[in-house]
Amino acid sequence: IDAGKAGPGRPEGRLSQTAITPPQASVGLALYRIAHAKRPVIIVGYGARDGMAEVTALAEALNCPVITTFKAKGQISDSHPLGAGVLGRSGTPVASWFMNEADLLIVFGASFSHHTGIEPAKPTIQVDFDRMALGKFHGVHEPVWGDIGVTAGLFRDGLPAERACTDQRAELAERWSIWRAEKEARAAKDNAAGINSALLFRHLSETVPGDAILSVDVGNNTYSFGRYFECDRQSVLMSGYLGSIGFGFPAAMGAWAADTGRRVVSVSGDGGFGQYMGEFTTAVKYGMNITHVLLNNGELGKISKEQRDGEWKVWQTGLHNPSFAEYASLCGGHGIRVEKPGDLPNALVEALAADGPALVEVVTDPLLT
Structure with a gap:
């Protein structure tokens, strides 16, 4: 059908005001x-x-x-x-x-x-x-x-x-005081199996710019983010609740493309990042200033937890991972691997200051979430 000179449709006359006044x-x-x-x-x-x-x-x-x-x-x-x-x-x-x-x-x-x-x-x-x-x-x-x-x-x-x-x-102030004391106690725990999430998100809360855009994945890393990270004025992007593993880094790319002028930070586990890790090369190609914090516990931790909660044997949740920090560097980005708690603050500062995409791979304890 020849549309002639009709051109594309426009929203005028099609969209009403959305500010509905209640009865x-x-x-x-x-x-x-x-x-x-x-x-x-x-x-x-x-x-x-x-x-x-x-x-x-x-x-x-x-x-x-x-x-x-x-x-x-x-x-x-x-x-x-x-x-x-x-x-x-x-x-x-x-x-x-x-x-x-x-x-x-x-x-x-x-x-x-x-x-x-x-x-x-x-x-x-x-x-x-x-x-x-x-x-x-x-x-x-x-x-x-x-x-x-x-x-x-x-x-x-x-x-x-x-x-x-x-x-x-x-x-309310009293309850926050009690909870922050509990968070500090949790942050001090060390099973010698990796950095615990309470400590990681305490440092992230202190380091991420107050007006940043934060995109998060799904899994234990996201539960820990919800529990431990204290928001200032950041905007948080998430896909929903379950069934969308891998959302974090691609969402950060979308936030960067929106060109808001705000720093973009994404958080995921190793399982989530592994779904779309090839996109890191796209971030390098276009010079995307994204800081990605990757919690590497060597497994699909949320699934392991559900199996333990059901009193079942933990089965087929382990992952065979590369060095994600080396991978980021090989792609042309900035990669940092953190294995010791004391190295975490400087690593986050360094990654946030990097020009282009940066990845902080944090070796974490799968049980201290």
Whole structure:
């Protein structure tokens, strides 16, 4: 069919505004619950990423913690007085404590999938711009269909002067203090089988630029990232939860290609990087400034853990690896291998300062995750 001079289609007249205002009745019912809650907690999923300014303002008005799902890690800084970290199996005991003690969950843009760890028995207000996401897995007390930012703003503006909620900031600071002490204790463990993940991600938290883009893979390395890495203003890219091994480095290439001017750092295990390690030559060819941190424990550690948890024999999870640092150098990039804990800080600084792609291969203990 000859299209003549029609040309390509354009978005005008095809896309509507997405800032959906929720029904007034839904807002009123939600505000009633919020006003009477003594220990409300806000939980944000990845779907709340564009409304975080309004969500944070609501939390500050309520003096209540903001917990994130794993996929939403970094949407509020871990240094914010109300940031409570990640919920779920890849999260922190800080987040779990406040959800368990809460008498109301105000959930913005979260899927409620099993991995999120959101307790279905708690009184819950669920806000989502996708109507089909409301009550998808189980009924909630107040489902609210609306744009995240618009709805959070309406909640904040509608708060009554008299409300039951307590200021949870001091308790939150105390819980962070307990968790950071526990992280230091874990970082000090040494089985003489490699560097442990708590120590690695402590140094990474201290070294990575505050505005970096971080892409992470799947597996134990990613669970440890969720648990131990403390976000400042970094943006975190992840594929989801399981079944997408190898995502980390290709995602970093995509982030670099977006030309944001921000440093790009990716994290993976040896199994994940092995899926797409040939792409390192592409990164060298185009001079991509990507720093890749590779946790090499010589196995598919997550699968080994699942086998041990099932009380089965660990079977066929070992890997036959090259020297990934030498491989990076042979490709024309910058490769560093770290076997001793004391060498880790300088290696990370060196890799971040390199021109072009750099890879830090860290020999890690598969049991200290």
